[in-house]
Amino acid sequence: MIKYNKRKILNDPVYGFITVPYESVFDVIEHPFFQRLRRIKQLGLTHLVYPGALHTRFHHTLGAVHLMGIAVKELKDKGYEITEDEAEGVTLAILMHDIGHGPFSHALEHSIVSGVNHEDLSTLFMERLNQEFNGKLSTAIAIFNDEYPKRFLHQLVSSQLDLDRLDYLRRDSFFTGVSEGIVGSDRIIKMLHVVNDELAVESKGIYSIEKFIVARRIMYWQVYLHKTVLSAEYLLIYILKRAKELSKEGVSLFATPAFRTFLDRTVTLQDFENEPQLLNQFAELDDFDVLTSVKVWKNHSDVVLSKLSGFMIDRKLLKIKMYSEPVSVSKLDDLRTELAKQWNITKEESAYFVFTDSIANSAYNLKHDRINILFKNGEVKDITEAADTLSLSVLSKPVEKHFLCFPASLTNQL
Amino acid sequence: MIKYNKRKILNDPVYGFITVPYESVFDVIEHPFFQRLRRIKQLGLTHLVYPGALHTRFHHTLGAVHLMGIAVKELKDKGYEITEDEAEGVTLAILMHDIGHGPFSHALEHSIVSGVNHEDLSTLFMERLNQEFNGKLSTAIAIFNDEYPKRFLHQLVSSQLDLDRLDYLRRDSFFTGVSEGIVGSDRIIKMLHVVNDELAVESKGIYSIEKFIVARRIMYWQVYLHKTVLSAEYLLIYILKRAKELSKEGVSLFATPAFRTFLDRTVTLQDFENEPQLLNQFAELDDFDVLTSVKVWKNHSDVVLSKLSGFMIDRKLLKIKMYSEPVSVSKLDDLRTELAKQWNITKEESAYFVFTDSIANSAYNLKHDRINILFKNGEVKDITEAADTLSLSVLSKPVEKHFLCFPASLTNQL
């Protein structure tokens, strides 16, 4: 009798079922470096606005693996050559593409680690895993780093239409309940081709691509850059900033050992390379360390830290207002002065509650991104030239928005 | 005990359940004039491309009634006054908005009735029903004809964001399986307001509106004007044209009595007004009369009629090619000459198999349509001015496409 537990199947509310396709994929999933992604939410603090958005990087990554399986089958069925080794490699590559993410990446990169982004850390993790797995991940790493001869494999992992995006847009849309962001990932995958070693979408898929770009834009403004989400994220940035400063000054702070390491010192990429143990410490860090600490800090004696932490835990977020122009220095100064008076704190302290920044987004970046459209006559054009009706070039203009965060008690000053 | 069958509930795959909200609505639904809509597909021949698209005008209308109930409740909850009589009237108005549709409206209006569109017929049907119901429908008719004081009620029935559209886009998207066309009708309704007696959408709904316009555009190009659907529809137009000509020449043709009436003579709006019986005859006409006749005509002795009818029944549609410019007369002439030779028919006959026409669509018509956006400060702007990022003005440019239909045997000539 055939052993029927060989292939692991997972339930997924988005796709129904996800099958783990290779033993090597299973082994990476089992590794503590990967299991930690179970404790890192894909969308950080977004659940404070969309209560369903609690899905993790672990779940997203498995979804991307699932879509990769469909894409590889589709391309092979169409006659494009993908060897068994390449199929496994590109699957492992998408599996590990987010492995370097820490908790609340955006906030952390602004405050805790310095000059180290999650792509750098992904590379470090992959190399470490490759050692443990005796080079089994080499093809995957080559594909991930765009050093593999067949470039289109890299594009499946990282490009305008990669499976990462196709999964996260759909998944984020699903769990937030923002149905406008739903992307026809199935249809797009069905229309993929390879021309000149690059991915291309056949011309009748042009409306799906347009829709994809518009959906992505909607997700940006409605979810990823939702103003209340921004407010929550910046609150966390300022909490961590304060905690780090206090920590430097020698003030005692509740923290897990791993979190303490990154509060006490500012770790650089070079540090990670010189001290292998640091990566293990980083691997112990997740949403739980950060949130638990913030919860305890709510009762800290430092008034700035305790106030900010309480705001986070009890969801009394700072108000936020969007502007098309930068907020003037003098306005900011006035508001801080006013708050210092109201709350009887110093003006330096008030800067933790009244601050400004800006965000930018373009749905489609004409310079860096390309989406190839394949016409029936074999011709290939970029989508912005191919779409005869909706001027996608409009979508490629970056939009910058400025915002100001402040406590409710200042509302009348604005 | 309370009688618990008073309120009729229908299962609907789109919304789950639809409740029939008024006795008067129930009575209109029961009327044969309305029951006939059960036999008229919402999307005519589209099911030849999207096999699920078999839903009827009956079903769509009930869906629009359902959404009207939600919209009315939402507006009342927000404090806008809608009396019980107005609520019933606007519901009856949406219920009857499509009552004048015949089978395959587009094809029929091109070939059978002359200068009579379904809006004219809707008015005739409503008046007839109002007589039968002793004036009970007067408010509804006034709202439908935009003659009721509160104009926003008419806009719920007919405007850029009316419940007709919100239902049909969602329903057509659902049954075709074109998920890109899904519209967040719930969200849009939740954001409706009334300002200066006009409907307006609150500003945070702006992305949903953008998405709605893009989704509508996608449905146009991917479904309503899908080239194979066009080809099928024009095939029917030419079948009916031929049948009508043969009928005029006295050639015997299979047809139901009601259908025969409209094949034998060309009925004008004035005829409908002068001969009340004609409306009853029209009310007996539905998809079944037309399709059944075409099926029988497949074996007719007229080669043009039988060939065209066979193409329809066995789904051997004419090829179709799209052009950005009109097809030249000489090219058309050449192709017809060639076909006449190939099939040994006259050139006049070949014109039934080789023909050209054009279609136009703009997702948003700047001149006729407005979507009011209501800002927090009470200001109202049109969406094209309000949307700071996606230039919707682009979407309002009408797009015209030309097409050529021809039998496969001419493919090499093109």
Next chain:
Amino acid sequence: MIKYNKRKILNDPVYGFITVPYESVFDVIEHPFFQRLRRIKQLGLTHLVYPGALHTRFHHTLGAVHLMGIAVKELKDKGYEITEDEAEGVTLAILMHDIGHGPFSHALEHSIVSGVNHEDLSTLFMERLNQEFNGKLSTAIAIFNDEYPKRFLHQLVSSQLDLDRLDYLRRDSFFTGVSEGIVGSDRIIKMLHVVNDELAVESKGIYSIEKFIVARRIMYWQVYLHKTVLSAEYLLIYILKRAKELSKEGVSLFATPAFRTFLDRTVTLQDFENEPQLLNQFAELDDFDVLTSVKVWKNHSDVVLSKLSGFMIDRKLLKIKMYSEPVSVSKLDDLRTELAKQWNITKEESAYFVFTDSIANSAYNLKHDRINILFKNGEVKDITEAADTLSLSVLSKPVEKHFLCFPASLTNQL
């Protein structure tokens, strides 16, 4: 460049996309014998109760083909041998399994054809097609008829858990909107195995099977045997019965040529075998012939035919009442006498409006059906022995219900 239109893809609201997997499958679909299934609704008159239930046998069959593709892949992935020829054969077999269905099968088999069921006709159609396709369908036919060595292939086409059922339950549930009938077809397919040349479900799928049986039972009572659906179906049976009798008596009746053939004479299976042309005539018959005729008969001079036909077209169905015991002959007689008096018709005529019959259903037939459960130790048991908690044996008891149909004017007599 690879020609990218080779594989045909269809939109399906149920599964998203359906790919036509073989050229031979494509060719059968294109055949007029198969295209006719586009005009035969899967659920006959059920749409009079569930307005979304307009899906066709054409669509269902393509859905079953889609599921077959998944099942074959799943079994092959698990190591069970299915050759390419067998895979194609079993797909063609499921494609053609319903090809013998006429319009409103149940009603037709009760009234028009005599002693010929759709399975007989399927066989006739398959043989005819096999001739046309030069024997290409032989493997498919052998599998369909359970004459192929690997019996489990036949079970994929016809058994308790065949892909026919897995599609129709899900599809019928989808289009009616009866969400309780949704079946986890994906999960069941994922758990299929082959043991001793029979299909088996691995033991952890036992709850899914239970759910499947319960869902099927719900669909029976809530949809297939819904009392209003029964009333509509029996109305049609009596319409056809009357029409046939009138036809025999030489009364002139509107009908398409193909329909007339079957009204004028009673065709037996032997007739079909002796007169090959009869199958072609049958192939021209679909929902349109029947419904169009009923519509015209609404104005027939025979009062029984016209009344019954009007009831159908305007959806004024007969009342129906369910009983656990048969309705007594005397009661029936009384009611008919009363109606004859009320309507001034003969008692014989009144029997067309007052009649009784019974229906039976068991969700799981202990004698004929088996669902094998495969345990981890390799043991195989029938589900009724394997399910330790819910006594499925209860579900296998056939339930019989009796019903009485009558016009509303008799309501007080009951």
Next chain:
Amino acid sequence: MIKYNKRKILNDPVYGFITVPYESVFDVIEHPFFQRLRRIKQLGLTHLVYPGALHTRFHHTLGAVHLMGIAVKELKDKGYEITEDEAEGVTLAILMHDIGHGPFSHALEHSIVSGVNHEDLSTLFMERLNQEFNGKLSTAIAIFNDEYPKRFLHQLVSSQLDLDRLDYLRRDSFFTGVSEGIVGSDRIIKMLHVVNDELAVESKGIYSIEKFIVARRIMYWQVYLHKTVLSAEYLLIYILKRAKELSKEGVSLFATPAFRTFLDRTVTLQDFENEPQLLNQFAELDDFDVLTSVKVWKNHSDVVLSKLSGFMIDRKLLKIKMYSEPVSVSKLDDLRTELAKQWNITKEESAYFVFTDSIANSAYNLKHDRINILFKNGEVKDITEAADTLSLSVLSKPVEKHFLCFPASLTNQL
């Protein structure tokens, strides 16, 4: 202009949108006692098996509030009297029904608090909130405690068909992706009536109720009592047990201040009543305290605690085997002896890795539970008498299962 932010709307992937219906509901949601439910997962450790199951008690409670709104409207529409005050009260009652839940309730109640269940704590929280809200919650509390004259209001909050269940079954089914558990909550609510001050379901809803009971049963065996979920939950119970023992012995353990309180002493219900501050401490406890501590304990010097904690964090759960009979003491003893030898630990220590327990479930409890079915003639019967076909009495037999947990290294001993 009407202020359009008055009514708060939340996105919910399950229902689309949830509207916060009363100011008082909004105020309770804003309270830190309620906000904490954002950090307590509805299904504890179930996400280790179903990665989507991360939804919180916060989200579930809002879902139940949403369904309550529909149910109240439905009952009022049918003519049953519910005053505005009662409507608000019953909504507040469902809002607060789970407010007493701590993190991983089942595990906590087995290990940390003693003889205090979440219902007791809910009562304490409600009373505290009622003081803060100046008695505004009195009606709600009376309804919750079944002390309000109209008993059916209590049944909407707590009974076989309460809105709590209707939400959690649907929500748990949604987020786990176990589609078999989907419950037609809309349909059931549409069929609710009140007879003799008790909820009843009209008779045509009988299949939906059957389906509901079967779905619930499926959710029990497939999700709530899934063996791997059990294994994870018992792992946590043993971790907390060990931690508590070490804590008692004075061993230093990482923990947040609030968690430390409950590790250091065993708090009884009387303690909660005597020391009001304890409730505030409990209110600071959530999933984050527990999981973060377990993460740190992975590196603790106590080998039992560190091993168990590592198993949890890296998801190397104990194996689990189900039995229909209790596991014998001698077998357990043998296995512990063997493990003590293998791992060089004491036999007492090995009892943390090898243990047994049992679980029981009946889908429908004949004694305590009733589901009233209302027939058209006004008669009311319990579902087990009313359902003529499926013997629901079968479902009411409690099913007991025993299980044994053990490390993989003992697999060969079994």
